Amino acid sequence: MNVELYQQAIKDLARAGHGSGRLSAASASTRLDNPLCGDRITLDVRLADGKIIAIGHDTRGCLLCRAAASWLAAEVPGSSPVQFAAAHRELLALLQGAATTPAIRTSLLPFSPVREHKSRHGCVLLPFETLRRALTEAAAN
């Protein structure tokens, strides 16, 4: 039942809005749109000593998209880009069911009902893809 999409943990994440607002002195900034639904996120990332130390974002999107952006800002700071990439892979596995599913961290599990709703995968993945691109840009800088 799709009401599970909107379980309390997801609503709490979206409502908390971790990382809402733009960062000053960002290492990189990236804006991505989901042209299918109009969701848009502008995300800033700040790095120091090879670690992501802060994420800020302006997210105009659905509850799932806002929850995913909030998750990033709450969970990723303190991680290296490689560690973020691992989380990104876990989310993809959670949604798309890769043949060799890696162990998926508990904090991502509230997103598991989205798996059954392919049209919503992009909502959850948009913030992750935005951060991935921002990190690529930061590395190039």
Add this chain to the structure above:
Amino acid sequence: MSFDPKALRAEFPLLMLAQPPLHYLDNAATSQIHRSALKAMSDHDMFQRANIMRGTHRLAEAATAAYEDARARAAHFLNAATPDEVVFTSGATAALNLVAHSFGDTLRPGDEVMLSLAEHHSNLVPWQLLRERRGIVLRFLPLTADGRIDLAALADMLTPRCRLIALTHCSNVTGAITDVATVVAAAHGVGARVLLDGAQQVQHGPVDVQGLDIDFYAFSGHKCYGPNGIGVLWARGEVLAAMPPFLGGGGMVGEVTPEGSTFARPPQRFEAGTPAIAQAVGLGAVLAWLSMLPWRAIRAHENELLRRLLAGLRGRSDIRILGPVDLDARQPVVSFDIAGLHPHDVCQVLDRHGVALRGGHHCAQPLIRHFGLDGANRASIAMYTTQADIDALLDGLNDVVAVLR
């Protein structure tokens, strides 16, 4: 003639077979297909499938006759002067692109095309692409507060360089019907042609293109109870005759030599390659069926449901209706915003009530932004919609708020 929407539902197989019961209110995106179209397509491919034109065997003769009969039915539905004014396309988008290319090729740098901020992207992006190719100027009619095209601005914005006014006949977001007579009068004053995007109008009854005194009309089969992959461009005969081809290929030529080609007369000039024959036959069948329906009774039915929907939405303080909130000059398409709730989330929760609604920008981003939004919920009523469908939506909205807040 009487009209019984519940009995009519039996003529739409998907509605009858859907389990659990379906409250389909996404008709502005795609309506359900009428059995006449299904049968015509099935019969065509089972009994007279062949390529059209030039074949001398009996199947080719039969297929050509069926295809041309479909063209005649489309002409009748539109009250066109002759079937030769009807060009089959893959849909309204292809029809509008055809005009932007072929009529567009007759425009010169600095010529103007007048659009509005209420257009579907299909009647906006092709003109932007033409602007890149030909250096034309696009002008955009503004909108009134309730999202109607502000025709009061037309006189000041029209110049002698305007060659075409291309507007939606009915908004796919607000349901507002454009005041065509005012547009045509203004266009004639400067010698401009008039194009109407009829994608949201034809499902609500036949159109009289001669009575409207316009030059181009475009619509899709899949929004008027017909098949996907087929649509119509109607254009006044002398306008079509003056337009160069769009796509090149078989069927649209006279003589072909290595040095060059001559081109067939319309409509074949604009139908390069093998068309979607069975789909055209299916569309012809459904247009013939639509042409016979009791439209006065259908409009009364659709308006009764529209009134119920608008009243239900207006009764909620957290809902804002986008566009006209009365029944004047509008079709039963209603977009609305629920404070703080994203349309995709709203539609997702409604789905568990069997309510099919559409959320998003509806391929009309300038119009949605006019309302200060990124997206909206849209309920669109068809002739087979029932009071139970409207009530399922209104009841479902209570659950939406309970789940998402």
